[in-house]
Amino acid sequence: MPSHSLNKNQSRVIVVGAGIGGLTAGALLAHRGYSVLILDQALVPGGCASTFKRQGFTFDVGATQVAGLEPGGIHHRIFSELNIDLPEATPCDPACAVYLPGESTPINVWRDSAKWQEERQKQFPGSEPFWQLLATLFDASWEFQGRDPVLPPRNLWDLGQLIQAVRPSTLITAPFTLFTVGHALRLCGLGNDSRLRTFLDLQLKLYSQVSAEETALLYAATALSVSQLPQGLFHLQGSMQVLSDRLVESLERDGGKLLMRHTVEKINVENGKANAVVIKNQKTGETWTESADHVVANVTVQNLVELLGENAPSGYKQRVAKLPPASGAFVVYLGVDKSAIPADCPPHLQFLYDINGPIGENNSLFVSVSHEGDGRAPAGKATIIASSFVDFTPWWNTQDYEGLKQKFTQDAISKLSQYFYLKPETIIYVEAATPKTFAHFTGRESGIVGGIGQRIPTFGPFGFANRTPINNLWLVGDSTHPGEGTAGVSYSALTVVRQIQAQE
Numbered sequence: 001m002p003s004h005s006l007n008k009n010q011s012r013v014i015v016v017g018a019g020i021g022g023l024t025a026g027a028l029l030a031h032r033g034y035s036v037l038i039l040d041q042a043l044v045p046g047g048c049a050s051t052f053k054r055q056g057f058t059f060d061v062g063a064t065q066v067a068g069l070e071p072g073g074i075h076h077r078i079f080s081e082l083n084i085d086l087p088e089a090t091p092c093d094p095a096c097a098v099y100l101p102g103e104s105t106p107i108n109v110w111r112d113s114a115k116w117q118e119e120r121q122k123q124f125p126g127s128e129p130f131w132q133l134l135a136t137l138f139d140a141s142w143e144f145q146g147r148d149p150v151l152p153p154r155n156l157w158d159l160g161q162l163i164q165a166v167r168p169s170t171l172i173t174a175p176f177t178l179f180t181v182g183h184a185l186r187l188c189g190l191g192n193d194s195r196l197r198t199f200l201d202l203q204l205k206l207y208s209q210v211s212a213e214e215t216a217l218l219y220a221a222t223a224l225s226v227s228q229l230p231q232g233l234f235h236l237q238g239s240m241q242v243l244s245d246r247l248v249e250s251l252e253r254d255g256g257k258l259l260m261r262h263t264v265e266k267i268n269v270e271n272g273k274a275n276a277v278v279i280k281n282q283k284t285g286e287t288w289t290e291s292a293d294h295v296v297a298n299v300t301v302q303n304l305v306e307l308l309g310e311n312a313p314s315g316y317k318q319r320v321a322k323l324p325p326a327s328g329a330f331v332v333y334l335g336v337d338k339s340a341i342p343a344d345c346p347p348h349l350q351f352l353y354d355i356n357g358p359i360g361e362n363n364s365l366f367v368s369v370s371h372e373g374d375g376r377a378p379a380g381k382a383t384i385i386a387s388s389f390v391d392f393t394p395w396w397n398t399q400d401y402e403g404l405k406q407k408f409t410q411d412a413i414s415k416l417s418q419y420f421y422l423k424p425e426t427i428i429y430v431e432a433a434t435p436k437t438f439a440h441f442t443g444r445e446s447g448i449v450g451g452i453g454q455r456i457p458t459f460g461p462f463g464f465a466n467r468t469p470i471n472n473l474w475l476v477g478d479s480t481h482p483g484e485g486t487a488g489v490s491y492s493a494l495t496v497v498r499q500i501q502a503q504e
């Protein structure tokens with residue numbers, strides 16, 4: 001047993017959503033002695049980090065690479081507490097091979113720090129002061145995050161947790177709290193280095209949803225540094241689903257319960273406190289109200305407001321309504337013959353097709369490629385998954401949804417053909433997901449993905465708190481600190497578990 005004391009009175013927690021955030025929170029709470037019920041509207045747990053199978057291929061729906069598996073990393077810490085094995089994984093090296101327009105040699109984001117330093121000095125001469133600034137900020141931020149601060153704080157306990165995480169070394173980050181990457185580039189005399197900026201735009205968009213000009217510098221310092229040792233990005237053996245499956249095993253071993261195909265339609269609030277949820281069984285159509293001492297919402301903050309309905313505090317509702325539009329994703333999943341993949345193809349690549357075009361839509365693609373024996377494809381075959389961020393609105397407004405999906409699919413395949421050998425004889429299976437698909441399978445409003453853009457007004461100390469304005473209602477997932485990704489949402493889950501425990 002862990003050192004955490006069991007909660008003797010078995011407080012009852014209902015978790016809305018079995019994404020990595022909800023599963024992690026649920027598994028930890030069950031392990032710490034709570035009575036846990038997780039409800040998810042989908043067929044399989046994992047949300048944006050789940051998988052589906054077609055014709056012998058296994059496709060990761062959204063997330064394809066994982067941070068936080070190294071000793072001390074967040075998944076490692078949580079799996080150790082839960083006493084479950086970490087999934088088998090191979091490190092991504094390079095973490096990503098980035099191809100800029102017209103260039104046939106990639107910028108390789110190597111795992112080894114010295115090798116990456118050499119690469120970036122060759123690729124972006126004169127940029128080292130910028131990278132050194134990032135490294136300094138990363139070291140301080142990483143240590144700070146490792147001491148489990150609560151951000152943003154909403155009561156004295158939260159504030160205490162925040163203060164205990166601060167050390168003299170953390171203070172070096174303070175003057176940069178209101179800096180964006182754009183500010184830092186100018187500070188380092190690199191404001192006009194358009195090649196560096198394009199590279200940063202491409203990489204940051206994956207993590208922060210926004211361009212280098214807008215991304216909060218302290219967020220970028222972490223996002224751009226976790227791919228190097230002693231941290232790193234990993235490709236899971238089998239599929240991404242193994243992460244969710246292990247968390248479900250742990251939950252059920254510790255007496256928790258998961259009900260799939262059960263939608264939470266409403267969160268009930270009485271005297272300023274969440275006390276029940278209204279559940280609909282998708283199979284039978286039956287609807288009932290289930291009471292709880294705590295409700296953990298593993299949904300987007302936009303979905304949370306909807307679930308609260310008339311109980312949503314007006315200030316909170318307004319803040320959510322005023323958020324800049326979030327991104328949707330377009331993803332194409334290809335099952336191919338191995339001959340479509342160039343020799344020595346790295347596991348992750350990023351392509352920008354037009355230096356003057358916007359980053360997003362199909363102008364840039366983030367690509368994940370399976371390798372022999374990783375469990376995603378039969379022998380002699382492979383999977384290629386390519387995603388791009390898109391505006392979600394046309395997908396809901398178009399009169400010709402199938403036509404638009406076809407157009408995006410063909411466009412993505414023709415762009416990918418510049419690198420892969422994609423011909424009718426090598427393509428075995430094609431499927432695509434749009435914001436409508438994500439809305440259907442993950443329940444996320446309008447199919448928005450990746451959380452809230454990490455601009456200054458919405459990151460870290462200025463973001464949405466896990467502690468909502470309604471007592472005993474908690475928000476976990478990629479709308480909260482420290483942001484998106486399976487590692488990010490696991491931190492948010494751990495914070496909520498600690499907050500619930502501190503309140504009992």
Ligand SMILES: Cc1cc2nc3c(=O)[nH]c(=O)nc-3n(C[C@H](O)[C@H](O)[C@H](O)COP(=O)(O)OP(=O)(O)OC[C@H]3O[C@@H](n4cnc5c(N)ncnc54)[C@H](O)[C@@H]3O)c2cc1C
Nearest residue numbers: 017019021041047048062063064065264443477478485486
């Ligand atoms: C294309 C793409 C690529 C990505 N690549 C990576 C990557 O490589 N690495 C990485 O770490 N991250 C990546 N991400 C981000 C990562 O997948 C997410 O940030 C993370 O998985 C989100 O987890 P979550 O728990 O916050 O929410 P979600 O995964 O959205 O899970 C929420 C769950 O709640 C359920 N739900 C919602 N509403 C209700 C309701 N009313 N009732 C019942 N159930 C409900 C949903 O069915 C879902 O299962 C990617 C995302 C996308 C879309």
